[in-house]
Amino acid sequence: xxxxxxxWNAIIPNNPVxxxxxxxxxxxxxxxxxxxxxxxxxxxxxxxIPSNIIVSAMRKIIPHEIxxxxxxxxxxxxxxIAALLSQAYFNSVYQIIKLYILLVVxxxxxxxxxxxFAYQNGVFDSFLDGIGNTIGYGIVLVAIAIIRELIGxxxxxxxxxxxxxxxxxxxxxxxPAGFIMIGILVGALETYLKRKEGKK
Amino acid sequence: xxxxxxxAITLGLIAAITGFALAIVYKITKPIxxxxxxxxxxxxxxxxxxxxxxFLKLDKPITAQDPxxxxxxxxxxKDKASGKPVGMVSRVTVPGSQAPIEMLVGVKSDGSVxxxxxxxxxxxxxxxxxxxxxxxxxxKKNKITFLGQFIDKNVIKDxxxxxxxxxxxxxxxxxxxxVSKGVKVAGEAMVAYLKExxx
Numbered sequence: 001x002x003x004x005x006x007x008w009n010a011i012i013p014n015n016p017v018x019x020x021x022x023x024x025x026x027x028x029x030x031x032x033x034x035x036x037x038x039x040x041x042x043x044x045x046x047x048x049i050p051s052n053i054i055v056s057a058m059r060k061i062i063p064h065e066i067x068x069x070x071x072x073x074x075x076x077x078x079x080x081i082a083a084l085l086s087q088a089y090f091n092s093v094y095q096i097i098k099l100y101i102l103l104v105v106x107x108x109x110x111x112x113x114x115x116x117f118a119y120q121n122g123v124f125d126s127f128l129d130g131i132g133n134t135i136g137y138g139i140v141l142v143a144i145a146i147i148r149e150l151i152g153x154x155x156x157x158x159x160x161x162x163x164x165x166x167x168x169x170x171x172x173x174x175x176p177a178g179f180i181m182i183g184i185l186v187g188a189l190e191t192y193l194k195r196k197e198g199k200k
Numbered sequence: 201x202x203x204x205x206x207x208a209i210t211l212g213l214i215a216a217i218t219g220f221a222l223a224i225v226y227k228i229t230k231p232i233x234x235x236x237x238x239x240x241x242x243x244x245x246x247x248x249x250x251x252x253x254x255f256l257k258l259d260k261p262i263t264a265q266d267p268x269x270x271x272x273x274x275x276x277x278k279d280k281a282s283g284k285p286v287g288m289v290s291r292v293t294v295p296g297s298q299a300p301i302e303m304l305v306g307v308k309s310d311g312s313v314x315x316x317x318x319x320x321x322x323x324x325x326x327x328x329x330x331x332x333x334x335x336x337x338x339x340k341k342n343k344i345t346f347l348g349q350f351i352d353k354n355v356i357k358d359x360x361x362x363x364x365x366x367x368x369x370x371x372x373x374x375x376x377x378x379v380s381k382g383v384k385v386a387g388e389a390m391v392a393y394l395k396e397x398x399x
Contacts, residue, residue: 032326066207070214077218081225088229091236099325158335170371173326 006125010132016109017140017182018189023109027141028178030100034157037145040100041138046082047104048113049130051075055118056126062119071114079105109137144181148172240319241291241304245275248289248306248315252280255289262290262393269294269385274393277306285397287314288390294382297374298322301331305383311356311391316347316383328375338367346376355387 016022026044030036054074055062062070083101086094094101104110113133118126149155152172154162162168171177245255255275264271273291278284287308293300302320307313318332330336331346338346346369353360360380362368368376 030325036325061210063203063207063210065203066211069211073214073218077222080222084225084229084233088232088236099322099329102322174371 003125003128006128007132007135010129011136011139012189013193015136015140015189016112016133017137018186020112021186022112023107023137024182026103026107027137027144027182028175029103031141031144031148031178031181032152032173033149034142034145035096036100037138037141038157039097040103041134041141043082043097043100043104044107044110044137045130045134046086046101047075047078047107048110048134049127051078051110051114052118052126052130053123054078055114056121056123059119067115067119068111071111071119075110075114076105109133140182140185143185144178147181148177152177244304244317244319245289245306247317248304249277249287253277253286254280262389264292264385264389266381266385269382271386271389274390285309285394288394289314290386290390291319292382292386294378296321296323296378297328297372298324301375301378301382303379303382305386305390307355307387307390307394309391309394311354311387313350313353313355313383313387316350316379318347318379323372323375328369328372330369330372331375331379336369338369346379350380350383355384356391358384360384 010016014020017024017027026040030040051071051074055071058070079101082104083094083098086097086101113129117129121129146156149157149172150161151169152174154160154166154168246253249255255277258274258276261271261274270293271290272293275289276285277287277289279286287306289304289306291302292305293302295301299322300320301318301323304315304317304319305313306315321329321332323329323331334345336345337343338349344367346367349367350360353365358365360366360383362373362376362380366376366380
């Protein structure tokens with residue numbers, strides 16, 4: 001497969017959140033501020049990319065029947081290692097991202113990609129798939145966060161954007177708004193893909 | 201039967217490798233993390249009581265009236281010049297909405313709060329996690345943070361209840377109540393100890 005296509009597929013046609021509809025919990029939980037969204041994407045990358053590489057490298061020795069507990073062990077180990085290393089060497093950053101690192105362990109995109117891609121493909125392709133999924137996940141997270149934070153708090157990445165007189169709409173930073181925003185983006189992407197298909 | 205043994209060996213091997221990798225990383229990072237925790241504690245104590253004070257750790261922490269508020273460490277604050285005790289700081293753990301919240305609460309001998317600093321917080325991002333956000337103001341006009349509003353409140357005279365005499369964080373009532381309760385209960389216990397000790 002074309003290497004660039006692996007990345008592109010994970011970003012648009014097979015976007016993990018908008019098309020495959022997995023990893024929704026974390027998107028709803030952390031997309032109420034741009035800073036949280038960026039940090040979650042960073043934490044996600046720290047686990048998704050190495051997990052994909054390790055699962056791919058070991059795919060020939062992993063028996064099919066017990067692949068899921070092995071994927072879980074690898075992902076949980078990488079999550080803990082990422083948490084320990086960032087706490088020890090990047091403590092100031094860790095104090096902000098600790099919540100997101102711990103959330104990564106239950107992110108089903110990571111186990112989904114280990115199962116659907118890394119277990120079937122080579123190490124380099126799995127590495128690219130990890131990058132593509134991180135970008136695809138991050139773009140959705142940040143796009144939703146921009147709208148939710150702006151309307152729900154009047155700020156962007158903590159910087160006041162709306163005038164002082166603006167009354168923030170609390171609903172936007174609460175979970176229901178996350179679902180609404182995902183619904184809108186799914187609709188927009190589906191429409192775009194169908195129109196593109198129609199033109200062909 | 202043969203495949204079960206094979207699966208058990210494979211799974212055991214993977215668990216051993218990941219466990220070994222975790223043990224190595226833990227061993228390397230443990231002293232660094234412990235040193236950072238000690239530094240954060242030291243910094244927290246001097247933030248709560250800024251000035252020329254010494255902090256004497258009590259052999260046994262005091263007990264709070266409310267069992268949900270746990271006091272794990274206590275420090276008697278003494279003025280270096282006169283040697284007189286001026287207050288107390290405790291490391292307090294309260295149940296938050298997601299996980300226990302660990303914080304330092306400092307009170308002066310007259311019962312007024314000298315400061316509150318959060319050491320561990322795992323509350324909801326964007327809501328309860330704002331408890332220790334230095335840019336999140338509960339009073340935007342006067343630029344007062346959630347923890348900042350406790351300074352100079354009196355743990356004996358004030359109720360320290362959100363939406364009464366404490367401004368709650370938007371959408372984070374549980375976290376606001378937990379922190380307020382920790383300050384009130386631990387503060388009362390510290391003032392009682394100071395009074396009993398004649399300080």
